[in-house]
Amino acid sequence: MTKTISPPVAPSRPVARAAEPRRPWLSTRRRRQLMGMAMVSPALVVVTVFFLVPLVMTFWMSLHDWPLLGDHSFTGLANYRRAIHDTDWLHAIRFTLTYTVLITPILLVAGLAVAFLVHRGGRAARVFQSIFFLPVVIGFAAGAFLWLYLAQPGLGPLADLAARFGLAGRDTNWFATATSGLLVVTAMVVWKVTGMQMLLLLSGMQAIPGELTEAARIDGASRWKAFLHVTLPLLRPTLALVLVFSVAGSLLAFDQFYIMTAGGPSNGTITAVYQIYRTSFINFDLGYGAALSAILMVALAAVSAVQMLLLRNSDHS
Amino acid sequence: MKTTLADVRSTLPRAAWWIACVCVSVLVLYPLAVMVSQSLKKPSEATENPPTLYPHGLSLENYRALGNTGQFGIWQHVSNSLLVAAGTTLLTMLLATLAGYGFAKLRFRGSGVLFFIILATFMIPFQAIITPLFSILHDMGLSDTLLGLTLVYTTFQLPFGIFLMRNSFASVPASIEEAALVDGCGLVSAMARVLLPVAIPGLISTALFTFFASWNEFFAALILVTDESKFTLPVTLTVLASNQLGTLNWGLMQAGVAVTAIPCIVLYLLLQRYYVAGLVAGAVK
Structure with missing residues (x-):
């Protein structure tokens, strides 16, 4: 700015000042716009180079035979045709869907139950809220290694507990079958993610005016009835959001299976992302890996679209 | 002081709430407690079968x-x-x-x-x-x-x-x-x-x-x-x-x-x- 020191001014001054033709070739409005572009551009450059370009390249690579080293050649839709008949890929999809269908209702019910518990005033409720949220801030990798130990045959405390209660033999290996491995992984994820679901649902519950439930309670409804008939219906937008979060998260599962079951036994717990990882970075078949990624991306876009739809519909209620 | 029926009715859910919350807390905190206690065991104790509940000799050897x-x-x-x-x-x-x-x-x-x-x-x-x-x-x-x-x-x-x-x-x-x-x-x-x-x-x-x-x-x-x-x-x-x-x-x-x-x-x-x-x-x- 110029050297002129403005005196303490009344709010009416800026209009007059802005109109002054101090810089005839650049109006204040124009200057603000240029400034805006300049401030947004660093973020845009990063997003373009590391997101938009790879996004377009995914589709481009998927039309090629693209090994890690050596030349790539255009093959059209051959990769997609291959995917339709690829039993490994189809199995990975089926397993991913099984996992999603298994874990989504568990997470939703657990999240709702815990949110219902801590949805009240007072210091104790706040402390419990913090405790229940704690596993969320621990990474999936750390959580998976922790539970890998918990469930070790013979050595793990969970295996030990199960043995003491006579639920399983002391040396039963829970990672020996795909089904029991899946159950252990599910338990870990429920432990780690429920707190997140709780917090989102809680924020939705707190947005509902307290008078509504109070009115129901005065009319003689129990806490549970009030929750079922007043809170739950009003919670629909949050429920939709939480549902989509957990579905999208489950469709992208990788860390927990890579660490806890290594995809085994006999590739029984390979998820879609795991299969993409194996295709691109174990077999170095980048073109085919990109095609599988593109398929996954379309599936996720569909989930997001459903999310939008659900949220928009519930806005009217 | 004498306890009225209303008092009992209002304390019972409160007790139930505390019990439920404490139970969930135990479920949530138990793996974390295992993490800490396991890391503080001596290497020989860490591979004991069945596992010990808490470290019998504290040791920073693992760290x-x-x-x-x-x-x-x-x-x-x-x-x-x-x-x-x-x-x-x-x-x-x-x-x-x-x-x-x-x-x-x-x-x-x-x-x-x-x-x-x-x-x-x-x-x-x-x-x-x-x-x-x-x-x-x-x-x-x-x-x-x-x-x-x-x-x-x-x-x-x-x-x-x-x-x-x-x-x-x-x-x-x-x-x-x-x-x-x-x-x-x-x-x-x-x-x-x-x-x-x-x-x-x-x-x-x-x-x-x-x-x-x-x-x-x-x-x-x-x-x-x-x-x-x-x-x-x-x-x-x-x-x-x-x-x-x-x-x-x-x-x-x-x-x-x-x-x-x-x-x-x-x-x-x-x-x-x-x-x-x-x-x-x-x-x-």
Whole structure:
């Protein structure tokens, strides 16, 4: 700015000042716009180079035979045709869907139950809220290694507990079958993610005016009835959001299976992302890996679209 | 004092509530207690079958042993993780503040569309574009570098950061900004002196989210970094798990898990106010 020191001014001054033709070739409005572009551009450059370009390249690579080293050649839709008949890929999809269908209702019910518990005033409720949220801030990798130990045959405390209660033999290996491995992984994820679901649902519950439930309670409804008939219906937008979060998260599962079951036994717990990882970075078949990624991306876009739809519909209620 | 029926009726649910909450707390905290107790056992006790409930002789041997496991020892990996997480956090804070201010206060033709494009990054996870990302980093000479990993993390934390910062700036009334401009501030110093203090809670939320996400991220770190000297902590845990095949030291591994998890727990307990506020703001939109 110029050297002129403005005196303490009344709010009416800026209009007059802005109109002054101090810089005839650049109006204040124009200057603000240029400034805006300049401030947004660093973020845009990063997003373009590391997101938009790879996004377009995914589709481009998927039309090629693209090994890690050596030349790539255009093959059209051959990769997609291959995917339709690829039993490994189809199995990975089926397993991913099984996992999603298994874990989504568990997470939703657990999240709702815990949110219902801590949805009240007072210091104790706040402390419990913090405790229940704690596993969320621990990474999936750390959580998976922790539970890998918990469930070790013979050595793990969970295996030990199960043995003491006579639920399983002391040396039963829970990672020996795909089904029991899946159950252990599910338990870990429920432990780690429920707190997140709780917090989102809680924020939705707190947005509902307290008078509504109070009115129901005065009319003689129990806490549970009030929750079922007043809170739950009003919670629909949050429920939709939480549902989509957990579905999208489950469709992208990788860390927990890579660490806890290594995809085994006999590739029984390979998820879609795991299969993409194996295709691109174990077999170095980048073109085919990109095609599988593109398929996954379309599936996720569909989930997001459903999310939008659900949220928009519930806005009217 | 005599207890009336009403008193009993009102205490019973309260007792039930306490019991339920304590039970859930035990379920939640039990694995964490195992992590700590296992890491403090002597190596011989850590592989006892059946396991001991708590360490019978406290020992820091596992933590000391972490210092020279793998080719490089844990401290190298702790510093890798710190570098990546701090770098990502600073870069995200800077870019998100600039862009958030631009999108909120300095609209220009097309800024709405650009904001939408950036938000679209939300919907497409980076697991889906990891294959070309790998080639692009390779072509830029950034494969196997912490800088490459930092840039990738920044890209995927930016949308949420920009979203939070835009909302923070947008909530500041235009009159405050105008007053600053009138007092002779330039646009940039108006942002730094007047608007930024108001947006500080949003900035802390952004920083916390970014730090947690980049500290804990596993998938991209596993793929984009293959040189063991540059492994971040979550990937290092796989080295701990595979080092002494057959005689796996679970005490050592839980010590590694504790080193990875405890900084996040401490940070969360200190700053949970901001973390929760940011999460709720982001989710409710």
